Amino acid sequence: MSNIIFELKDVHYSYMGKFPALCGIDMTIRSGEKIAVIGANGTGKSTLLQLLDGLIFPDQGNMTAFGERLLEHSHDDEKAAHRFRKRVGLVFQNADIQLFCPSVREDIAFGPLQLGVAEKEVKRRILEIAQVLDIQHLLDRVPHQLSIGEKRRVAIASVLAIDPDVYLFDEPTAGLDPLTVRHIIDFIVTANQRGKTIITATHDLHIIGEIADTVYVFGRNKRIVSGGSSESVLNDNPLLELNNLIHIHRHQHDGQEHVHKHLPLEEH
Amino acid sequence: MSKTLHKRSDFIKRSMLSALVFLKDATLSEEYANRKGFLQSLDPRIKTISLLAFLVTMISLKSAVLIGTLYGFCLILAFSSSIPIRHFLGRTLFFIPFFSLCIVLPTLFSTVTPGDPVCSFNVLGINGTLTRPGIDGALLFVVRIATSVSLVVLLSLTTRHSELLKVLRIFGIPYIFVLTVSMCYRYLYIFATMVENIFTAVKSRVGVVSHHRHGQNVVAWNIANTWNRTTQMSEEVYMAMLSRGYTGEPRLLSQFYATPKDWVWLLSSLIICAGLFYSGHIL
């Protein structure tokens, strides 16, 4: 019995048949792994996560999820759809898209209610999750009037309420203050320790060491250019530079020019 | 380019923007519904039923004094629900009764409503005579409109759209309708913000849009652009719903709780209605 969750073989995807977004991806993801997908803008990270979440399907190539081939019509059957949705949850890059209910409380409740969880249990989960993510005071607010960081936490809460086995995070820390970033990292690490599989797409190399054991680098050709343990990838400067993930910084110290490389957000 | 034209197009743009911002804040942001106040604290179902009861009672009444009393009661309710009286009066008293006055104006006169003459006048050779039943009828009509508008405004100002929609469930309206309409409201807000941002972005890039032809192009381009974004957004939102297990039949939280306070309020409003009805029809 293998514990493989997702297996992708030579997967291709293009938007409307014209705009290629993934060109031959091979990937194997096992239960309980922590994986990061990094790459410059437009290299197909979000597309990959939507594929893994069964929202779009490969044009070419083969993809299996939980040992079954994932096809366009796999989810036509409500039971099959619910089984899959209970196991995989995606936190979208754009929280405005993800939060479509009139109040935070209802947004958190939406997932479990669709999946047939009893209302009493849903209400219990809402309170518990609100406490974990520190959003008790936001429960009756309107989601679209929250700040970006608050929206992000609510978006995570809405997926957490489903309690899936696999979490897909699309840029979970973009545009957030350091403390909120810290909270989200802690959340990811704890979830993984509880046995959850975590797949995160990000540009933020700082957080990779903590949120991933394995890192895949997506290149501009929309394929995986490298994959390996997080240390080996993080120490491969030429690779990171080539893929727009670090930049060379030039400045002067005491009249002497000084050149060094650093991560995008590192202090100069 | 003449300066006045520039000023005018700038004025149009500014007033368009401010209208948008007004619309967004006044109707979509639900400012009063989010305030703390008496009506806001009630269960929306109970609130709707009690205000409906007032409305029905009011329609059955024929005394301007009694209806006026009810109107006074509406003002008290507005006050206790942190709605500024000026805002409330602005919404209820001035506009709609003004129009209704135009409708009832002719009935004031003896040619339309015969009766005791109150006063007569002669304008440009046309004789007019105001009659007592005419004035009473008009007064009754205006008070009636003002009161019914007040009741409706009270309900809509103090209840969130989404809750108001959910109340429709009592009348058997399906969930999918409730969900769709409440999502429309929500995305209207986002689009209003989006258009506002596009305007600001265009302005920051090209400076003031000085030529009005150019301005028109910007507007046309924006409409196309917004349309594209809208369709894309609806696809993405649909994906977000799918991702959380939506399969075509939405299930929503039923989160109304009637507390003892709600029942006390319902009882008192029914007593008030009965009292008004009694004094209007039996006394």
Ligand SMILES: Nc1ncnc2c1ncn2[C@@H]1O[C@H](COP(=O)(O)OP(=O)(O)OP(=O)(O)O)[C@@H](O)[C@H]1O
């Ligand atoms: N709805 C769409 N229609 C057409 N092309 C699209 C669409 N969404 C994405 N693309 C294209 O697919 C490619 C991959 O996009 P994707 O959003 O997956 O990139 P990403 O790695 O998530 O980028 P980012 O870091 O900016 O979020 C890009 O070239 C993009 O232009």
Ligand SMILES: [Mg+2]
């Ligand atoms: Mg992306």
